[in-house]
Amino acid sequence: xxxxxxxxxxxxxxxxxxxxxxxxxxxxxxxxxxxxxxxxxxxxxxxxxxxxxxxxxxxxxxxxxxxxxxxxxxxxxxxxxxxxxxxxxxxxxxxxxxxxxxxxxxxxxxxxxxxxxxxxxxxxxxxxxxxxxxxxxxxxxxxxxxxxxxxxxxxxxxxxxxxxxxxxxxxxxxxxxxxxxxxxxxxxxxxxxxxxxxxxxxxxxxxxxxxxxxxxxxxxxxxxxxxxxxxxxxxxxxxxxxxxxxxxxxxxxxxxxxxxxxxxxxxxxxxxxxxxxxxxxxxxxxxxxxxxxxxxxxxxxxxxxxxxxxxxxxxxxxxxxxxxxxxxxxxxxxxxxxxxxxxxxxxxxxxxxxxxxxxxxxxxxxxxxx
Numbered sequence: 001x002x003x004x005x006x007x008x009x010x011x012x013x014x015x016x017x018x019x020x021x022x023x024x025x026x027x028x029x030x031x032x033x034x035x036x037x038x039x040x041x042x043x044x045x046x047x048x049x050x051x052x053x054x055x056x057x058x059x060x061x062x063x064x065x066x067x068x069x070x071x072x073x074x075x076x077x078x079x080x081x082x083x084x085x086x087x088x089x090x091x092x093x094x095x096x097x098x099x100x101x102x103x104x105x106x107x108x109x110x111x112x113x114x115x116x117x118x119x120x121x122x123x124x125x126x127x128x129x130x131x132x133x134x135x136x137x138x139x140x141x142x143x144x145x146x147x148x149x150x151x152x153x154x155x156x157x158x159x160x161x162x163x164x165x166x167x168x169x170x171x172x173x174x175x176x177x178x179x180x181x182x183x184x185x186x187x188x189x190x191x192x193x194x195x196x197x198x199x200x201x202x203x204x205x206x207x208x209x210x211x212x213x214x215x216x217x218x219x220x221x222x223x224x225x226x227x228x229x230x231x232x233x234x235x236x237x238x239x240x241x242x243x244x245x246x247x248x249x250x251x252x253x254x255x256x257x258x259x260x261x262x263x264x265x266x267x268x269x270x271x272x273x274x275x276x277x278x279x280x281x282x283x284x285x286x287x288x289x290x291x292x293x294x295x296x297x298x299x300x301x302x303x304x305x306x307x308x309x310x311x312x313x314x315x316x317x318x319x320x321x322x323x324x325x326x327x328x329x330x331x332x333x334x335x336x337x338x339x340x341x342x343x344x345x346x347x348x349x350x351x352x353x354x355x356x357x358x359x360x361x362x363x364x365x366x367x368x369x370x
Contacts, residue, residue, distance in 0.1 A: 002030070005041055010049035015058060018069055025071040025183075029059060057164045057186035070164070071183030093223070093365060095258075095281050099337035101330045103284065103320065110319040121303075121312035122146050126322040130277070130291050133325075137256075137263045139275050141293030145303045146313045150254045150278035153292045154216060155181055156302045157274050161248050162187060162213050169207040169215040171199065173368070175223045178216065178252075196360045198222070198229040201236040208240065214248040215241070219263055221255035221281075225368040226345070226361025234264035241266060248298070249273040257282035258338040261363045267294070274298050281365070282334055283324055289317050341365065 001017050004010040017023040029035070032050065036043040050067055053059040060070045083089040127144050134141070147153045158168065164186030170178065172191030179189055190212050193203040199217060208215075217237075220228035229237070241249060249267055256263070256277050267273035274294035279287055293299060306312065324330045341364075348367055352359050361367035 002035060002039075004039065004049075005045075007045050007048040007052060010035075010039075010046065011052050014049070014053060018058060023069050025069050027069045029067045029069070031066065054164050054186065057184075059164075060186045060188060061165050062188070070186040071180065090365075094285065095365075096337075096340075099258075099333075099340060100282075100284050101324050101333055106320055106323045110316070110323055112316075115312075115315040117311075121307070123315055123318035123322055125326065126291075126318045129322060129325050134275075134277075134293065138265060139263075139277075139293060140265075140267060141275065141295070141299070143293060143296050143299035143303075145292045145299050145306070146318060147276075147290050147292055147302070147306070148288045148310075148313055149280060150252055150276050150290050151177065151181060152288075153274070153276040153278075153290055153302075154178065154250055154252065155185075156305060157248065157250055157292075157298070158182065158187065158214060159185060160301050160305055161272070161298070166213040167211055169204065169212040171217060171222060173224055175218075182216075194222070194225070194227055196225070196227050196362060197233040198227055199233075199237055201233075201240050204237060205240045205243070208244045208247065212247065214250060216250045216252060217266065218252050218254070219265060220253065220259050220261050221364025222366070223364070224366045226364050226366040228259075228261045228363040229264040229266075231262075231264050234266060238266050238268065241270065245271050247272065251275045252278075254278045255281045255364045257334050258341060259363055260338045260342045271295065272298055274302075279321055282337070283321065287317055287320060289313055289321055 001022055002010060003013045014023065029050070030038065032043050032046045036046045050059065050061070054061055057070055059067050061067045122144060126146070130144060147156065162168070165188065167188045167190050168182050169190045169192050170182065172193055182189060190207045190210055192207045193200050204215070222228065241247065249270055249272065251265060251267060251274070253263065253276065257279065258281055265275065267275060272295055274292055276290055276292045278290040292302065345361060345367060349359055349361070357369055359367045359369050
């Protein structure tokens with residue numbers, strides 16, 4: 001399966017085996033000495049091949065636990081059985097279409113002028129209203145960056161600051177797509193237990209001492225538990241994080257505009273942090289837009305990387321977001337949507353309790369049976 005006399009040939013043979021599925025994700029590679037003996041080449045040649053594969057994210061080195069093929073998820077259309085008549089499928093995490101602000105009038109009325117190369121990449125009106133919202137809920141940061149959704153922001157942050165093999169602390173249980181994203185870049189997951197009030201401080205401290213380079217956390221509307229930080233728990237978690245000032249903290253506030261609970265952030269006084277606010281759940285998933293802030297260096301690095309790649313998020317999309325966020329009727333509709341989700345979540349909890357199914361979940365779209 002693995003062949004070659006040079007590092008390049010070994011790399012090509014392993015990559016071919018990974019693409020063909022002959023070396024599945026998580027599969028363990030031979031040790032450097034074993035493969036060198038088998039191929040009758042120098043261990044240094046094998047080491048160079050493994051290092052090249054690790055840099056490219058194809059494999060991940062786990063020290064004494066060996067080198068394994070990294071997780072590279074492929075998108076697959078769900079083709080399972082359809083939900084029976086009368087059963088609502090909630091597994092996709094979509095918002096209720098009827099609770100989203102209507103876009104038809106907004107699309108007819110927004111400014112349709114073009115934004116050309118060299119012009120400001122962030123819509124000034126959107127930046128102003130977002131900063132006002134951030135100030136009201138205690139989010140710090142002076143720099144803003146508009147990106148294509150929360151997952152886009154998290155991916156850019158991780159790839160800009162981490163390298164294959166680095167360890168990332170995540171909520172356990174947590175969001176499966178986030179796990180796929182992290183592992184697809186050759187990063188290792190370190191699960192951190194939590195309860196209805198958020199991450200457990202002792203579990204987080206253990207993960208931090210285990211050498212994690214970043215922590216991804218959901219301050220409210222956590223998936224899949226519906227957990228949210230209380231003020232006291234947030235203080236306890238901040239005290240843990242303060243003992244590890246070089247960690248990159250990423251706060252994913254994906255349900256901010258339709259969350260019925262207050263926001264308690266963790267980034268106060270941190271050296272490296274980012275707070276991401278997505279508009280998918282509240283305005284429309286198809287808008288593909290989020291806003292990120294953080295320490296100046298972190299945000300600037302992401303912004304500079306965007307400039308040499310996708311350049312900017314369409315100003316048409318930014319104008320749509322600005323129009324909705326600046327409209328009092330739309331804001332009222334978002335508040336009503338948040339209350340509707342609360343009522344539905346409480347109704348589901350009561351219904352499950354009648355069947356002796358105990359659940360947790362105080363925010364967002366989710367409830368969870370412990």
